[in-house]
Amino acid sequence: MDISHTILLGNGINNLTNDKSWAELVNEIIKITKSNVKFSDSIPFPLLYEEIYFKSPIYRGKETKLKAKIGEVVDQIKPNPFHEEILSLNCTNFLTTNYDFVLEKVLDPQLNNQTIKNHGVIKETKFSLFRHSRVADKKIWHLHGAVNIPRSINLGFEHYGGHLQRLRNYVVNGTNYHSNSLSKSPLHRRIESSKVNFDSWVDSIFLSDLHIVGLRLGFEETDLWWLLTDRARFCLKRKRINKNKIYFYCPSLYKDPSKMELMKAMGIQTVYIDKLEEKYYAEVFKRIKKRIGR
Numbered sequence: 188m189d190i191s192h193t194i195l196l197g198n199g200i201n202n203l204t205n206d207k208s209w210a211e212l213v214n215e216i217i218k219i220t221k222s223n224v225k226f227s228d229s230i231p232f233p234l235l236y237e238e239i240y241f242k243s244p245i246y247r248g249k250e251t252k253l254k255a256k257i258g259e260v261v262d263q264i265k266p267n268p269f270h271e272e273i274l275s276l277n278c279t280n281f282l283t284t285n286y287d288f289v290l291e292k293v294l295d296p297q298l299n300n301q302t303i304k305n306h307g308v309i310k311e312t313k314f315s316l317f318r319h320s321r322v323a324d325k326k327i328w329h330l331h332g333a334v335n336i337p338r339s340i341n342l343g344f345e346h347y348g349g350h351l352q353r354l355r356n357y358v359v360n361g362t363n364y365h366s367n368s369l370s371k372s373p374l375h376r377r378i379e380s381s382k383v384n385f386d387s388w389v390d391s392i393f394l395s396d397l398h399i400v401g402l403r404l405g406f407e408e409t410d411l412w413w414l415l416t417d418r419a420r421f422c423l424k425r426k427r428i429n430k431n432k433i434y435f436y437c438p439s440l441y442k443d444p445s446k447m448e449l450m451k452a453m454g455i456q457t458v459y460i461d462k463l464e465e466k467y468y469a470e471v472f473k474r475i476k477k478r479i480g481r
Contacts, residue, residue, distance in 0.1 A: 192398065192479045193391040194273060195282040199401025201289065203464060204267040216257055220246050231407035233344040240343060255337035261286050262300070262334050266293045269468050273400070274325065276472070277479050280395065282328045282388050284402060284411075286340050294322040300335040308386045309364050313338050313346075314353050316387045328388035330410075351410045357389055358417060375421060378428060393418050397433045398475050401468075404435065404446075419453040434458055434478070436471045 198209075207215070210226055213235070217224050220243035227235065240246065246253035270293045274281070281290060291303050306326075307317030318339065319328040331350075332339030341350055356362055361373040369386055370377060374393065377383050383390050391397060392414050406412065415433070422430050435450055439461040447457045460470050 191280070191395050192276075192278050192475075193280045193282060193395040194276065194278055194475075195284075195397055195399045195402060196273065196290075197284055197400070197402025197404075199403075200267070200269045200273065200468060201264045201285060201287070201401075203269060203468070204265045205263075212260065215260060219256055219260070220253065231344075231405070233342065233347050233407055233409075236343045237345070250343075251338050254340040254342065257342065258286060258334035258337055258340060262288075264289055269465070269472075272468070272472050276475060279324065280326050280328065280385075280388070280391055282330055282391065284331050284408075286329065286332055286334045288320075288334065290325075290327050291320050291322050294325060298322070303333075303335060305333070305336070308369050309366055311339065312336065314350050315339055315341070316353060316357055316389060319388070330388060347409055351413055354389060354410055354414060355417075357387060358414070378421075379425065389414065393421065394431055396431050396478075398478075399433070399435045400471055400475075403441075415453055415455065422454060430454065432456065434475075436460065436474075438463055438467050 202208075210228075213226050213232070217226065217239060220239055222239045222242040222244075224235070224239050224242055230238075240250060240253060243253065246256070264287050266289050270289055274290060274293060283290065288298070288300060288303050292298050303320050305311075305318050306321050307319060309317045311318055315329055315332050318333065319326050321327075329339075331341035334340070341347060358374045361371050361376075362369065363371065370382065370384070372382075374383070374389065378393060383394060385391070385394075404411065422428065433455045435455055436458045437460070439459045440463065442459050450457050458474065460467055460474075462470050
């Protein structure tokens, strides 16, 4: 089975042209909702979001409208040269936890939120196992939803829980989606029999060399940590299966020894780089190009 390369992109590159920190963005959401919630780093954001939702006199009970408003805030992000740089990599599949369409609009500036289509084999309305767009020769997979479908934006603890439930079904138990083109067999079994069609971004976590860029991968990302844990267990039990490589890139300033040891145990290679911002990303792309041959 051929192993390709896939990029998993977080919000780090967006922050290079976004003049607001994460805390400032959250406080803007708190202000818009009039929820009078105090921002705290000690509370995982999915739970903080639930507090904002429950306390908002405007959006309580109107979650789709709240997510649409948050989507408007996120949609203000502007592209920068590093978006072009990452899209120039010799990869077809780009996974992102971001809701915005910056990558798509860099590939085709004529696109807008209404003209960007979901090409998923299953047309999901809330969850995002199959949700992706196709622009030029690239596939952009939006793991946590997209701004043009507010209901799909994954923010709260309840949404994370439902998303994780569907991920586990897809990987371990099999699916019950009504589709003649999608196998209902669990991913584990399809990997063993070499019958994977890459209908979902989840397949790349197991079968493609994965480069994680601009993503802090905090422990609130329960869906991603579950997948990484399941992949490690799957590889441990099935030693004849070709193991893909996973690289986690991070500035040395934010080195976390405990997280590094956890990733090492899971077979994830941590790549710490002693640079910041533009110089950091320039070095990241230099190293990725060397690994993928371009």
